[in-house]
Amino acid sequence: MTRLDTRDPGFAAGFAALLDTARETTARVDAAVAGIIGEIRAEGDAALLRLTARFDGWQPAGAAALRVTPEEIEAALAGIAPELLAALDLAATRIEQFHRAQMPRDLELPDPAGLTLGLRWTPLDAVGLYVPGGKAAYPSSVLMNALPARVAGVGRIAMAVPAPGGQLNPLVLAAARRAGVAEVYRIGGAQAVAALAWGTATIAPVDRIVGPGNAYVAEAKRQVFGRVGIDSIAGPSEVVVIADASNDPRHVAVDLLAQAEHDEAAQAILITDSAGFADAVAAAVAAELESLPRAAIAGESWRRHGAIILVRDWEEAFGLASRLAPEHLQLMLPEPRAAMARVRHAGAAFLGRYCPEAIGDYVAGPNHVLPTGRTARFASGLSVFDFLKRTTWVEASPAGLAAIGPAAVALAEAEGLQAHGRSVALRLG
Amino acid sequence: MTRLDTRDPGFAAGFAALLDTARETTARVDAAVAGIIGEIRAEGDAALLRLTARFDGWQPAGAAALRVTPEEIEAALAGIAPELLAALDLAATRIEQFHRAQMPRDLELPDPAGLTLGLRWTPLDAVGLYVPGGKAAYPSSVLMNALPARVAGVGRIAMAVPAPGGQLNPLVLAAARRAGVAEVYRIGGAQAVAALAWGTATIAPVDRIVGPGNAYVAEAKRQVFGRVGIDSIAGPSEVVVIADASNDPRHVAVDLLAQAEHDEAAQAILITDSAGFADAVAAAVAAELESLPRAAIAGESWRRHGAIILVRDWEEAFGLASRLAPEHLQLMLPEPRAAMARVRHAGAAFLGRYCPEAIGDYVAGPNHVLPTGRTARFASGLSVFDFLKRTTWVEASPAGLAAIGPAAVALAEAEGLQAHGRSVALRLG
Numbered sequence: 001m002t003r004l005d006t007r008d009p010g011f012a013a014g015f016a017a018l019l020d021t022a023r024e025t026t027a028r029v030d031a032a033v034a035g036i037i038g039e040i041r042a043e044g045d046a047a048l049l050r051l052t053a054r055f056d057g058w059q060p061a062g063a064a065a066l067r068v069t070p071e072e073i074e075a076a077l078a079g080i081a082p083e084l085l086a087a088l089d090l091a092a093t094r095i096e097q098f099h100r101a102q103m104p105r106d107l108e109l110p111d112p113a114g115l116t117l118g119l120r121w122t123p124l125d126a127v128g129l130y131v132p133g134g135k136a137a138y139p140s141s142v143l144m145n146a147l148p149a150r151v152a153g154v155g156r157i158a159m160a161v162p163a164p165g166g167q168l169n170p171l172v173l174a175a176a177r178r179a180g181v182a183e184v185y186r187i188g189g190a191q192a193v194a195a196l197a198w199g200t201a202t203i204a205p206v207d208r209i210v211g212p213g214n215a216y217v218a219e220a221k222r223q224v225f226g227r228v229g230i231d232s233i234a235g236p237s238e239v240v241v242i243a244d245a246s247n248d249p250r251h252v253a254v255d256l257l258a259q260a261e262h263d264e265a266a267q268a269i270l271i272t273d274s275a276g277f278a279d280a281v282a283a284a285v286a287a288e289l290e291s292l293p294r295a296a297i298a299g300e301s302w303r304r305h306g307a308i309i310l311v312r313d314w315e316e317a318f319g320l321a322s323r324l325a326p327e328h329l330q331l332m333l334p335e336p337r338a339a340m341a342r343v344r345h346a347g348a349a350f351l352g353r354y355c356p357e358a359i360g361d362y363v364a365g366p367n368h369v370l371p372t373g374r375t376a377r378f379a380s381g382l383s384v385f386d387f388l389k390r391t392t393w394v395e396a397s398p399a400g401l402a403a404i405g406p407a408a409v410a411l412a413e414a415e416g417l418q419a420h421g422r423s424v425a426l427r428l429g
Numbered sequence: 430m431t432r433l434d435t436r437d438p439g440f441a442a443g444f445a446a447l448l449d450t451a452r453e454t455t456a457r458v459d460a461a462v463a464g465i466i467g468e469i470r471a472e473g474d475a476a477l478l479r480l481t482a483r484f485d486g487w488q489p490a491g492a493a494a495l496r497v498t499p500e501e502i503e504a505a506l507a508g509i510a511p512e513l514l515a516a517l518d519l520a521a522t523r524i525e526q527f528h529r530a531q532m533p534r535d536l537e538l539p540d541p542a543g544l545t546l547g548l549r550w551t552p553l554d555a556v557g558l559y560v561p562g563g564k565a566a567y568p569s570s571v572l573m574n575a576l577p578a579r580v581a582g583v584g585r586i587a588m589a590v591p592a593p594g595g596q597l598n599p600l601v602l603a604a605a606r607r608a609g610v611a612e613v614y615r616i617g618g619a620q621a622v623a624a625l626a627w628g629t630a631t632i633a634p635v636d637r638i639v640g641p642g643n644a645y646v647a648e649a650k651r652q653v654f655g656r657v658g659i660d661s662i663a664g665p666s667e668v669v670v671i672a673d674a675s676n677d678p679r680h681v682a683v684d685l686l687a688q689a690e691h692d693e694a695a696q697a698i699l700i701t702d703s704a705g706f707a708d709a710v711a712a713a714v715a716a717e718l719e720s721l722p723r724a725a726i727a728g729e730s731w732r733r734h735g736a737i738i739l740v741r742d743w744e745e746a747f748g749l750a751s752r753l754a755p756e757h758l759q760l761m762l763p764e765p766r767a768a769m770a771r772v773r774h775a776g777a778a779f780l781g782r783y784c785p786e787a788i789g790d791y792v793a794g795p796n797h798v799l800p801t802g803r804t805a806r807f808a809s810g811l812s813v814f815d816f817l818k819r820t821t822w823v824e825a826s827p828a829g830l831a832a833i834g835p836a837a838v839a840l841a842e843a844e845g846l847q848a849h850g851r852s853v854a855l856r857l858g
Binding site: 124 | 515523531538569636683721776780781783790794800810820836845846852
């Protein structure tokens, strides 16, 4: 864990190092992935069956066996505790509500010159949702990726989830059912991404692929981009907590560790104006690590990437937070809304002393798929906008064209595009 | 030019070939670009000066000479015909109005459970705008890229435009001034993209880079992506015109050629229900090519990539247009709005017989930076949304947390993330 103090002469260099630390060393898998994509494009289902047997350790009986049946989903549901299904349902309902409120409206703008301008939002036809299998199978991630697509009106959502040894996580299937995903394939890796992008005899191609995955999945998404849309490739998770000394140090410590337990490469940063509070939080982190099941991961993240920054005043804190542009920002201050107004960049903000980031991971309603690695300077979390696209339109009458056409002709000729000019001039009569 | 008829048995194969034709063969410049980016990162301005001398054929006196002065911009303006400046101003005013109408509103949603959820839109701090130099210098493109950023509230727009032999296009400078871009550098190529992304002593880094460019510029944008945001890499331009026999064949022919004159790789497609009209348009294309200054380019595009598709009825036409998902769609039919409602994917639509696509390139108001190569299935044209990002937020009271916190704890524990659960449970008291 790094301790910095804005009063120290070495602060600028220390903070710059914190900003520049690359927390990820992704293995180069370009060639392997290109090979897998090539096999799927050339052989379709046959390659998909062969690669599934090789990488997931089970032999599908045939292409039809790749699809999870409604009976299997029902059977999975039967084994889940009712309170867990209720929690999933509460989460889904709140996520739906928040994303429904985001839906944009079409524009139709009549124009004094006699034209009408418009903007139409329409959903994508088909979306592929990648869901990691095995130990990192997160039902919350199924809800967060599938529900915005459903709310946006996407007609078809095809989900790919690898089944290591043939096994699927029942709660992932329950989340898919709650999110209205009826088309689930037990496939994974680069081969699943390739099958969704290019299609096979049994899997129709989609228009966009979203969802987290390992290095192979991320590289496959990069390589199919252009053929289909993709979401951004998420880096390790991160939080910045800005807290004054009135907070319970243990609350802050656990909030930091909740981020750190994701991954050794995760980053948790506390910014405070009290050296005493900083010490108390550091001590509480150490104490909590004693009893945390994922202490090995969380401890490693905290030691390697954790930081406590001592500031002279809150304006300084807000400036540093803007430069960090964190995925998650907790504002544990007396006036958190005023504080938020001063931080220019963050993926998601959590306001007040009773708002741990973890409620945003599951049940608050906003999306938990968020920009990492300082990309909140220019990027946003997943939303209905990821599943909608715009068509702008212009409707012109002869009078409307007469009003603005001559300017178009002048500009087209200045740019040396005479057919452009002629297409307008011909109609000016 | 390809002629297809939906009644022919070979239609499906012919149309599939049309969909799959790769119209672009981009040279592989990955290694060269990686080298240039490395030089800029290591040496900053010194490398920028050296590479500008090498690639643009002029020797800047020093780093300060890279920036275009206000006096140079004024001098450029003085030499431009007043009617051209007026056309530029009409275009800018209309583009501003249309993009201002797109601006989204923040959300604040009080919640029966006692939480408040919100979504805040904020502009990017700084944007880099790449503008090609030399013969392909398009002032309209400066307006289309810069004005949405200005309307979105971006504080700083830095423009890079190469000056081959030291020369800049006066109309490009006039467009920059009209768009409120005060920071203009005479730099280009991958070195300009690298300088904008990483910064040098004289050029502060930006958060996102937009604008068209050659293969080096496109590859440089790909390589700096992640460090900064980028816009999509545009492919060759394209239009689908759906027209009945009531149209003037010459109008349609010139509209097709206006697209074709951009580039040999451009694509212009007519869909009609009348074989006679199809013949008349084909003849008119041949006749127009006789007198078109860019006939060599437009003719080559039409021969290689042009197509006329004969359909049985308009529903068939709308279905084919949806599959083509064209950058530009002209609907020259009696009820163009009803027709537009039936085409699911298009970057921009132009409605009626008096609405040539060229007015959209310059003065209509919607953006002319649009998705190409069938990506309108999932992507949209440039807009204020490219220069804004969202921060979602949650504000929770103790009662609010008590209402939804237990569900978060249940889900966190099911996912094996105990610190997540503990961060909520601790506050439930």
